[in-house]
Amino acid sequence: KEAEQQQKLANVVILATGGTIAGAGASAANSATYQAAKVGVDKLIAGVPELAQLANVRGEQVMQIASESISNEDLLKLGKRVAELAESNDVDGIVITHGTDTLEETAYFLNLVEKTDKPIVVVGSMRPGTAMSADGMLNLYNAVAVASDKQSRGKGVLVTMNDEIQSGRDVSKSVNIKTEAFKSAWGPMGMVVEGKSYWFRLPAKRHTSNSEFDIKQISSLPQVDIAYGYGNVTDTAYKALAQNGAKALIHAGTGNGSVSSRVVPALQELRKNGVQIIRSSHVNQGGFVLRNAEQPDDKNDWVVAHDLNPQKARILAMVAMTKTQDSKELQRIFWEY
């Protein structure tokens, strides 16, 4: 009977990378003071025995880090492992446990480069497992539920936090400390309640199987950096980043991705020297940057990031620049993904 049940269940692999979902604090009252990336994947899985009712689950520890320290090499390593598993006949879905600080970057990266329709779900938590009302157990349970559900196929990389199913492209850590940390300007795609998914929307942008990018063809990512716009800003950071080897600069601009008059000449000069300039907005949610609105992008040969926040724009620029150095192609890619 047990063997029959196992055969019926989906096979889900949990790739663990660290973060608060693997965190541990000194006391149950420590919801914000703790060490991330302490608990191994086997202990995480053992902590939620109910997972066995959802899927045949096995774990792999890919890395054990706090996600603010993730590198491009880490992203590639994770992405390649996900692709190997997605190709395997005995894997139906993949869950990635991740620190929440850069979870949105990893989810978007995988959304761009994984050529599969199999569900890929990225999940974290805001409180360590040792805390009162820890959210990791339920978030992980929901992630496995979504990853083992055939309905989740072909919907791009997903994020399950706080009972919501979010698009890995759109979602961003918008609040810290609180458990309702992950939000999208365009709203969640669905809800997951008691192990069952309820869907309401689909992503409109290209992703996974429909993407022109493939992790198997990417061996390194170009250096792309971000500089921040604010009152009294100077061009120092932009110039220094370019001097240090940045192939593209993401301008985390004020409002509509506007650029200070003190910075414009340096960005024009950098573009002439081959550095791509990509204007995004650092407004907290729902940045929306249009070509030639705040700046003459055609004249300057700059690119706009449209609704991507600066950290997501960095991910797309890196992936795109593994294929093209042409600013018009880059702009096309920024509209399509």
Ligand SMILES: NC(=O)CC[C@H](N)C(=O)O
């Ligand atoms: N809530 C979290 O996961 C944050 C912990 C840590 N800063 C990380 O991103 O890994």
